Amino acid sequence: MAIVIPGFVDSDKVPGAVIETVYGRGKQSLGANPVLLVVTGNKLTAGTAVADQDINQVFSENDADTLYGAGSEIAMQCYAALQFPGVALFGAPVAEATSSPVSATLTLTVGGTWSTSGTVLIRLAGKAIAVAVGSSDPINTVATNIANAINGVQRLPMSASPASAVVTVSVLSKGTRGNDYVCAKDLSSAPAGLTLTLAGGSVLTGGVTPFSGGAGADSVATVLGLLTTQIWDYQAWAQNDATNAGLIKAQLESQAGPLLQHPGFAVFGKNRSTSTSISFAQTTLNEQLACVAHMTNGETHPCQMAAQLASLFATTVGANPNTRYINAVMPTVAPHSQRADIPGRSTLNALLNAGVTPFTTVNGVVQVVDAIQSHCLNGSSPDYRTYHVGDVFVPIRVSKELGQQWSIFSAANPYAGPDPSDGQQPAPQGTATPSLWVAEGTALLKQFEGLNWLQDVDANPMIAEWNTTSKRIMSAVPNIVRAQNIQAGISVRQTAAS
Amino acid sequence: MPFPTKKLRVYPNPFTYIDHFGRPAGRLPFDGYEHSQTPGAVGASITDVVLTQSAMFMRVAGRDLEVNPPQHDHRITYSKDAVEIPNTAYYRDALKRLDLVAADKDTALEAGIKFEDPSKVLAAYKAEAVAKFNAETAEDAYARFGSVEPLYTPSNQPTVQAPAKNESSKGDK
Secondary structure (H helix, E strand, O other): OOOOOOOOOOOOOOOOOOOOOOOOOOOOOHHHOOOEEEEOOOOOOOOOOOOOOOOEEEOOHHHHHHHHOOOOHHHHHHHHHOOOOOOEEEEOOOOOOOOOOEOOEEEEEEEEOOOOOEEEEEEEOOEEEEEEEOOOOOHHHHHHHHHHHHHHOOOOOEEEEEEOOEEEEEEOOOOHHHHHOEEEEEOOOOOOOEEEEEEOOOOOHHHOEEOEOOEOOOOOHHHHHHHHHOOOOEEEOOOOOHHHHHHHHHHHHHHOOOOOOOOOEEEEEEOOOHHHHHHHHHHHHOOOOEEEEEOOOOOOOHHHHHHHHHHHHHHHOOOOOOOOOOOOEOOOOOOOOOHHHOOOHHHHHHHHHOOEEEEEEEOOEEEEOOOEOOOOEEOOEEOOOOOEOHHHHHHHHHHHHHHHHHHHHHHHOOEEOOOOOOOOOOOOOOEEOHHHHHHHHHHHHHHHHHOOOEOOOOOOOOEEEEEOOOOEEEEEOOOOEOOOOOOOOOOOOOOOOO | OOOOOOOEEEEEOHHHOEOOOOOEOOOOEOOOOOOOOOOOEOOEEEEEEEEEEOOEEEEEOOEEEEEEOOEEEEEEEEOOOOEEEOOOHHHHHHHHOOOEEEOOHHHHHHHOOOOOOHHHHHHHHHHHHHHHHHHHHOOOHHHHOOOOOOEEOOOOOOOOOOOOHHHHOOOOO
């Protein structure tokens, strides 16, 4: 390949070196590229963004408040995602349901009599709220103080209004997903004789009460269309119902196809029963490009669980797509308040065998047990050929890296042809052949093997051939993702002294 | 001699999940440690597997490589009769959360819950699940999907296990 410096022509006879400096040459490190995360909850009318239309980058919680309204569903997702520094976060708000959406509500009714002071503790959306009660406070005053305390919490996804002894708490974003919020009370420091009755949906473990009455189905269809214009590496979907999930799954598969090359990975959250999450993951999804975060009776809303887990992925895969997520901390997901809801080994095993990523509580901190994708069935048979999210993230990264390598290879070899047969002249310089491309690709794969992304590269070689019809090189690149050190068997055997 | 452990008698709860076609599809996997290590669910089996999208293969240099796995539609069949399972913490928790429904008083007692007529419990759960499905899908969505009822095995018949995939899959593996 001739080296040309523009302007340094053959007729230039002036002694000395002519030096040009060209920036940004060579292979770019894809690890340095921002990995994009998009969140999709509903916004409030107060936010400046336009639902079903805008995709805005969000740099801070204040940005989220301005664009979507403080405490809106999508703003809550942003707060959760921003916990991991450096996340390239975008919001694509889905419009609220159009046909008469209703906010989920819950009531707290103050009652009883008391003669001492104390503190009523309630938890809403996983946040603890303390309300001081005076020894002679009337019931209505306590109710008003509870409402004021709730309304005084910054960025809470709900508001409260008192009426006599009853405080009605309403989720700001309307729709059925508001029913996934819960409220818990702790009267251990309250004045003796004071009662606080929670009323909402069917009571969960330990009297934790979900909101109820939220109604209205939004549709992701328009936002799905907006997302087709580029790669959205991670998508934290607030919409975790079967119908929307089916649409999302279909789009993930079509966008990841070889001609579009927009591989995206969806993260959903669920915070109710094990059985519901398992059936959702296996029946509606069963999809390598999706993951379902589950926390039994979790107090943090599923949309936030999804956003925080997706943000963890987005901020770690650049450096290492085969990151191990066991025991990864979810910094603002509220821990299980009820010991009975912390999953035991049998529950964890059931979830992990069914394509669900469980969250658990260890010493008051929420951790990811193991991050797995949701594909687990082939027909009716278990299929764990793809298991960890790394089994998905690594091939996606390898395909991007190879794509970039191809650009460089193609520029250096503008022509292409078959490998010469034995005895034939080698292909002229500047002509790409299958074996040249395999050598180029294999060198890259060996690098990835050294980085612990892949294993057994030599035993699973890249292969390529010349397609005589379309006059192009076709290649296939088996990826055996390096196994992670997740389990061990250790048998400790006390032995009698001889 | 170990103390005899009472078995639990339970019904599966199909309405813990309604799928994207409006079909009840809830199921609770076996307790993998204290019951069965074979894949499967309590009183529920995948009995109908329909291939909806074939696997995509790519043939390069004489080798077939699977590019995309096949996609299947699953139907679940439930046991009409109560199922007897070991008395484990996992199953007792499932009873508390109505992932399973107690079939008798002894089972409810073991799980620490109040016994109620299972058919009434299931009916109430169904009403709530359908309301939730309608709320998050569309008005009367469950009815528009045909108000699909769970598939049940005939009484006194074991829950059918899905046949081997070569026999049942209406397509490739």
